[in-house]
Amino acid sequence: MNKDINAPAKQAEEVEYHVNMGPQHPSTHGVLRLCLTLEGEIIEKLEPHCGYIHRGIEKMCEKDTYQQIIHLSDRTDYVAAHMNNHAVCLLVENALQIEVPERVKYIRTIMDEMTRIQSHLLWWGCYGMDLGGMTCFFYGFRDREKILDIWEETTGARFLQSYYTPGGLMQDIHPNFQKRVKEFLKYFSKKLSDFDNILSNNVIFLERSRGVGYLSREDAINYGITGPSGRGSGFACDVRKRFPYSMYDKVDFKEILRDEGDTLARYQVRMDEMRESMHIIEQLIDNIPAGDYSAKMKPVIKLPEGEYYQRVETARGELGIYCISDGNKTPYRWKFRSPCFSNLSVLDRISRKCKIADLIAISGSLDLIIPDIDR
Amino acid sequence: MGYSRYDFTPLLHSIDQWLYSVMSPAWALIVELTLIGLAFLIFYALVGLFLVYAERKVCGFIQNRVGPNRVGKYGIFQTIADFIKLLMKELIGTKDADKLLYNIAPYIVIICSFMAIGAIPFAQGLLAIDFDIGILYIISVSSLSVIGVLLAGWSSNSKYPLIGAMRSGAQIISYELSVGLSLLTIIVLAGTMQFSKIVMAQENGWFIFKGHIPAIIAFILYVIASTAETNRGPFDLAEAESELTAGYHTEYSGIKFAFFYLAEYMNMFIVASIAATVFLGGWMPLHIPAWNGFNVVMDYIPPVIWYFMKTAFVIYIIMLFKWTFPRLRIDHLLTLEWKYLLPINLVNILFMALIVLLGWHF
Amino acid sequence: MSSFFKYFSDLFKGVKSLLKGMAVTNRYFFSPGEIVTEQYPENRNKMKMYDRFKGEVIMIHNEHNQHHCTGCGICETSCPNGSIEIISKRIDLPDGKKERVIDKHIYHLGMCTFCGLCVKNCPSHALAFGQRFEHAVYDRTKLNKILNHPGSSIIKDIEE
Structure with a gap:
């Protein structure tokens, strides 16, 4: 408090109302800090401050061999660990021009799509909780547990599996895998209607999400908003369609696109993607060909000198890995183009003139994973 | 009627006469007031603790969990353990808070809910005071608690609580209208505001059946509006855990926080008991005219049990609201009140008046 | 209208x-x-982890307290964060030659990220994953484990 009596008396002037949302806040899902400038409850300006969980993963990758990088890529976007592994593996395999066995491609595609379902389930639960429906959180996590259980049996871990390895997989799938995946698909297709009844068709939810946080297609392209968030604005950015890898050029699936560009559209894209992922798994699960679970690899992998870029479609958007190799067993430069970082950049633009409650809905609909932003 | 075998009036009268016979009238009055106050204090604490436990169990079952199950069998002592923990916690305040208002706010909130409980009839003769304007009294007393909420948010000298308090000010004041109007619909049918008379008038059928369509509409409107008035989900914008961390009581800790917490559950109990009394017959057993055998059997169930069963039913509905729906936004909340609940309520009262005038009710 | x-x-x-x-x-x-809740401490006895569950790295010993580890150090080099240290010693063989054998296979559980590279890369399949997962201790030095049991020796029946 300024107690100086010589100081001019403070006028009743308009003062900007600053609120710090985060780094400890229930709905930033981690340690993201948003500095809000408010006018009443209306957001005038929003500044994201990231770096609270920066661990220097890219630098750590530069001291690791290509097999070891796998376990670090798990820890960027930890909800979609398999997909991050996939990007590293594809980068190494394409650089060395190794053809992996068909079986590996099938298993990787199935695992990726299961990752997409469980990631969207986690998002669905958290999104429901952000909007105030605590029950959604438990239903989402209940069904996600079933996928984690299947993974635990095959990969040995529930969360950070490190299952893919350059050239193939760490180990073959468990004998029960196919049976349990089919059981899950049957179970989950029934539960999806519950999800619709609780949240998707709920009038309170529709009112809160329709028309909120409009993101135009141009903005989505300019800001590099990929994944379901970009496809909700009509930006056809699905890497699985544009630059197919693994089995994606052979399976039949739709790229979900919506033109509305609001929070509801991003929500519906994710809900439809879960159904589409189930469709992909159904096509592959019975036809996994016999064969090796890994190609023959040298124990020490050295990429030829040069620059490499590999992209995959993770649950949140396009994950790109840029790598410069100087011919050694460790990369010279390693860079993740993480989808959440780009998606966060647009938050200020689409949440201006919204209310605080809308900001929660918008940031939830972008599906931000904070360790993926900070790496 | 059969239910009068459970009448509490003779018992309470004999206690009253005994007290007046052994001491001077002034002392007898003081002792009586003290006894009633103590009885309500204990009742208040017990119901509060039980409701917290019940809510945790209900939400647990809804969410495919088991809820608290560690402290005691089925976790029944969980809330008592929590309460002891809250009692022992340090009271932390903010710098530059308005100390007087900051300390007074939890008491205002809890006293308002405490005052309202006195007028509720739990069984025949079992109520502290039988106002002839009982409903008016309860509405006015329970609407005072918004002052405590506003003071709590304002005096904390913190940003999130202030936003929460301003939200709840707009919310409670507007939903007060709907609560009043939906109760007014039944007052039109009953012709009285006295709780004991309202309950007696439902001897041959509860008002929700007697008043059929308008009464059912009024019941639904009352449950929605009173949920909003008690700041419970999906109308818990003032607390809005995922938006404002904890809203107006962010800066409170220990027993002061417990006061807010307990008052929320007691307010829920009070609105549920008003709904049970006014719409579902209060302690009156279920009577169907002309089914005499059925009525006699129903009369054997004590009125206190009837009362608590009905209250529990309404409380379950209110809990189901909270654990199903996402939270409303502040403008949708006001839209719901001013665009839907209030006009429907006004038309409903006219409709009810018409039905009463034409004698179309049962 | x-x-x-x-x-x-x-x-x-x-x-x-x-x-x-x-x-x-x-x-x-x-x-x-x-209801899907797992009653964890109560169901400890009948709880069964999956065979592949990565609880901790263990060294497989047979009933004669023998293991397969030759102390080659491949696990040490393949570990991404230095959780494994191999300390070897030289022993005198009966025929007068000296041989390098493992003295201590130190495993820092507190640093391990369970990537599985040590188990996968071990040429003599000496390492495996154990199913135990209750690793909580009050002192983190207790997480530094020596995987080869005291007095254990290498199984000699493998012919090179």
Whole structure:
């Protein structure tokens, strides 16, 4: 408090109302800090401050061999660990021009799509909780547990599996895998209607999400908003369609696109993607060909000198890995183009003139994973 | 009627006469007031603790969990353990808070809910005071608690609580209208505001059946509006855990926080008991005219049990609201009140008046 | 007039959607069979982890307290964060030659990220994953484990 009596008396002037949302806040899902400038409850300006969980993963990758990088890529976007592994593996395999066995491609595609379902389930639960429906959180996590259980049996871990390895997989799938995946698909297709009844068709939810946080297609392209968030604005950015890898050029699936560009559209894209992922798994699960679970690899992998870029479609958007190799067993430069970082950049633009409650809905609909932003 | 075998009036009268016979009238009055106050204090604490436990169990079952199950069998002592923990916690305040208002706010909130409980009839003769304007009294007393909420948010000298308090000010004041109007619909049918008379008038059928369509509409409107008035989900914008961390009581800790917490559950109990009394017959057993055998059997169930069963039913509905729906936004909340609940309520009262005038009710 | 009908159709649609949601939660409330909670400390005895579960790295010993580890150090080099240290010693063989054998296979569980590279890369399949997962201790030095049991020796029956 300024107690100086010589100081001019403070006028009743308009003062900007600053609120710090985060780094400890229930709905930033981690340690993201948003500095809000408010006018009443209306957001005038929003500044994201990231770096609270920066661990220097890219630098750590530069001291690791290509097999070891796998376990670090798990820890960027930890909800979609398999997909991050996939990007590293594809980068190494394409650089060395190794053809992996068909079986590996099938298993990787199935695992990726299961990752997409469980990631969207986690998002669905958290999104429901952000909007105030605590029950959604438990239903989402209940069904996600079933996928984690299947993974635990095959990969040995529930969360950070490190299952893919350059050239193939760490180990073959468990004998029960196919049976349990089919059981899950049957179970989950029934539960999806519950999800619709609780949240998707709920009038309170529709009112809160329709028309909120409009993101135009141009903005989505300019800001590099990929994944379901970009496809909700009509930006056809699905890497699985544009630059197919693994089995994606052979399976039949739709790229979900919506033109509305609001929070509801991003929500519906994710809900439809879960159904589409189930469709992909159904096509592959019975036809996994016999064969090796890994190609023959040298124990020490050295990429030829040069620059490499590999992209995959993770649950949140396009994950790109840029790598410069100087011919050694460790990369010279390693860079993740993480989808959440780009998606966060647009938050200020689409949440201006919204209310605080809308900001929660918008940031939830972008599906931000904070360790993926900070790496 | 059969239910009068459970009448509490003779018992309470004999206690009253005994007290007046052994001491001077002034002392007898003081002792009586003290006894009633103590009885309500204990009742208040017990119901509060039980409701917290019940809510945790209900939400647990809804969410495919088991809820608290560690402290005691089925976790029944969980809330008592929590309460002891809250009692022992340090009271932390903010710098530059308005100390007087900051300390007074939890008491205002809890006293308002405490005052309202006195007028509720739990069984025949079992109520502290039988106002002839009982409903008016309860509405006015329970609407005072918004002052405590506003003071709590304002005096904390913190940003999130202030936003929460301003939200709840707009919310409670507007939903007060709907609560009043939906109760007014039944007052039109009953012709009285006295709780004991309202309950007696439902001897041959509860008002929700007697008043059929308008009464059912009024019941639904009352449950929605009173949920909003008690700041419970999906109308818990003032607390809005995922938006404002904890809203107006962010800066409170220990027993002061417990006061807010307990008052929320007691307010829920009070609105549920008003709904049970006014719409579902209060302690009156279920009577169907002309089914005499059925009525006699129903009369054997004590009125206190009837009362608590009905209250529990309404409380379950209110809990189901909270654990199903996402939270409303502040403008949708006001839209719901001013665009839907209030006009429907006004038309409903006219409709009810018409039905009463034409004698179309049962 | 159309706005009049829209008002009521919106109202009824909204109420219907809310009732549908409440029907779901109400159904779960009355079906306790769907409860998925694991009663963890109570079910410890009958709880079975999957065979592949990565709880900790262990060294497989047979009934004669023998293991396969030759102390080659491949696990040490393949570990991404230095959780494994190999300390070897030289022993005198009966025929006068000296041989390098493992003295201590130190495993820092506190640093391990369970990537599985040591187990995968071990040429003599000496390492494996154990299913034990209750690793909580009060002192982190207790997480530094020596994997080869005291007095253990290498299984000699493998012919090079």
